[in-house]
Amino acid sequence: MGTFISFEGPDGAGKTSVMNAIQQWLEDRVGADQLLLTREPGGNRISEQIRDVLFDDQNTNMDPRTEALLFAAARRQHIVEDIEPALRAGKIVLSDRYVDSSVAYQGGGRHLGADDIWELNQFAIHGLLPDLTIYLDIESSLGLRRISEHRSDQVNRLDREQLHFHQEVRRAYLTLAKRHPNRIVTVDASQPLAKVITATQRVIEKRLPQLK
Ligand SMILES: Nc1ncnc2c1ncn2[C@@H]1O[C@H](COP(=O)(O)OP(=O)(O)O)[C@@H](O)[C@H]1O
Numbered sequence: 001m002g003t004f005i006s007f008e009g010p011d012g013a014g015k016t017s018v019m020n021a022i023q024q025w026l027e028d029r030v031g032a033d034q035l036l037l038t039r040e041p042g043g044n045r046i047s048e049q050i051r052d053v054l055f056d057d058q059n060t061n062m063d064p065r066t067e068a069l070l071f072a073a074a075r076r077q078h079i080v081e082d083i084e085p086a087l088r089a090g091k092i093v094l095s096d097r098y099v100d101s102s103v104a105y106q107g108g109g110r111h112l113g114a115d116d117i118w119e120l121n122q123f124a125i126h127g128l129l130p131d132l133t134i135y136l137d138i139e140s141s142l143g144l145r146r147i148s149e150h151r152s153d154q155v156n157r158l159d160r161e162q163l164h165f166h167q168e169v170r171r172a173y174l175t176l177a178k179r180h181p182n183r184i185v186t187v188d189a190s191q192p193l194a195k196v197i198t199a200t201q202r203v204i205e206k207r208l209p210q211l212k
């Protein structure tokens with residue numbers, strides 16, 4: 001079996017930036033053919049079709065539970081078509097988001113309840129938890145500032161809602177990290193990117209000593 005590593009954290013935390021660096025770093029060590037870089041929701045045709053429904057701007061009337069079910073459905077297909085075959089082939093799988101995102105966003109942000117969303121997802125993941133989850137933790141207002149630099153000092157009602165939503169998401173992530181101390185490693189994502197990358201490499205080396 002290979003190794004399954006998920007990357008978590010809010011938009012703006014640096015998941016894409018860090019994963020690109022980690023991909024390069026791992027490619028040099030194990031070779032590109034031993035790596036699968038993937039993202040949720042997505043990865044294959046069916047999951048990408050579900051992604052389109054989830055992110056369609058016209059679907060403003062989507063019920064939060066519908067949203068949670070669709071994320072879980074996309075996750076199931078992602079596991080079966082992409083993640084499990086790669087793990088069976090002995091690869092290292094790096095996934096941009098996985099089950100913790102559902103717990104943080106639908107459970108925390110959308111107030112559906114972390115425990116209910118966790119339970120719902122047990123049906124979808126059927127036991128497949130990552131060997132390691134890198135949680136890029138960042139104070140919510142700083143994360144938001146990174147994605148909308150130009151509006152940082154002009155906070156309107158919508159921005160405040162957004163900030164509150166993101167604070168709920170962060171709270172849920174921090175609770176998850178406490179509940180799963182062996183799986184989830186928190187990395188301080190407010191540091192300069194180079195430091196975040198180095199910290200992430202150290203965490204991965206610890207789990208995969210053969211990389212050193
Ligand atoms: N540690 C960091 N310090 C400063 N800026 C960063 C850092 N990490 C990422 N960024 C910048 O923040 C923005 C969001 O980063 P990104 O990697 O796309 O985050 P995510 O994939 O988690 O949404 C990008 O413009 C990126 O260059």
Ligand SMILES: [Mg+2]
Nearest residue numbers: 015016017096
């Ligand atoms: Mg990203």
